[in-house]
Amino acid sequence: MRVSGFVRTVAAAALGVVFIAGCGRTDGAGTGDGSGGRQADASPVSDLKRIPDVGDRLRSKIPAGTRQVVAVYGRGADSAESTVVLWTKHGSTWDRTRSWAAHNGKRGWTTDHREGDKRSPVGVFTLSDAGGVLPDPGAGLPYSRSAGFAAPRYWPKTHWHDFDYVIAIDYNRVKGVSPNDPARPEGQSKGGSIWLHMDHGSGTSGCVSLAKSGMRYLLRALDPAQHPVVVMGDTKNLMA
Template sequence: MVVLAAACGVLLTTLTSCGGGPDAQKSDARSADAGTPKDKARTVDLKRIPDVGDRLQSKIPDNSRQVVTVYGEGRNSADSTVVLYTRTGSTWDRTAGWKAHNGKKGWAADHHEDDKRSPVGVFSLTDAGGVLPDPGALLPYTETASIQAPHYWAKSHWRDFDYVIAIDYNRVKGTAPNDPTRPEGQSKGGSIWLHMDHGSGTSACVSLPKAAMEKLLRTLDPKQHPVVVMGDRASLQT
């Protein structure tokens, strides 16, 4: 277990990029089990990830055996469905699904800092961490109190970063999720994670129930080269 010490300034930069913040709008919590996206996943050819078009499908690495797909409800919606697919041979199997949230203003093909939209694309998943002890993660896990959401945020957000999985957007792989390095520059945003849900949209991350985060942490295996495919449904299907 690695414990990372982070300066307050680094913490605030990281949390501003990812967390819901004190101005997050409230919404009713949604069911943890999302079911099948739309009604197509049980009838489509599961040699492909359902409802993902050729453009993004082609960006899934050939050696990836685990895909977390985030189906955003709409370009300007904060609501989404997350489905975990696992490949056996040439077939993708639906392993689990949950209701989730994304950026409070929806999605962006060209994400920038503080636009409150989650980036559309395919990104690897290589590093995890959180305030809580390692729950049995297969990805490298950094336990650190420095990642905790500040208590001037709404109380509903205080547990957001109990568990996080870094999405490899504008970050250095192999580092703790709250490493502030942004290879493409600050304006491109960063510190975009899968993290615990507080019942409403985020600043750019994807948030899931605690049980979902525990499931992903115990399932996503670096040997299986996991990736996340994420975006609103229209963008995913192009």
């Protein structure tokens, strides 16, 4: 699958009550230590009229008032590796604020996510709520601290800190409540608990994971007044 020039640049710079039906342990133990991969910052990119490598289909779904976009550039349809980029709109142009190496669903991506398929859903989703095991680091989004986010201790130790910080992706969930609220408005079969959370060094059950430093940055940067969204998917679907 062709990888766009922008994603190649960022990837080269990188080098490198919890609901199990959503994000959590993968079938194999992770290789990380809970701190995630290296930050994937490349040279600054600014003053762009449109967000790179996002085609008309998904761009049309970004609300007009949105001024913060977390773009998740998946490496391929069946790949668990991706790059997360925070784009911020100033006036009529977009600037790349920060980027990180990341992981997505261990089986890649899907446009028809189902519970337990181990794939991340492709699409544009709002970002409304956050939480985690750790104290609020100064989040702009409403933050719910709870021991209920803690990963079960029968999971590998590499996964124990996955949910220390969480940002809910508004896929099949009720906005305005804690990310671990069990409600599934579109039905249980469509899955849920799709989050941005801390990385354990390998693919997830459907969430997007990045380093602790990246999660802390996003929690502090995302501002409800800027109507943040996530645009996520593999290269082919993103560019459609």
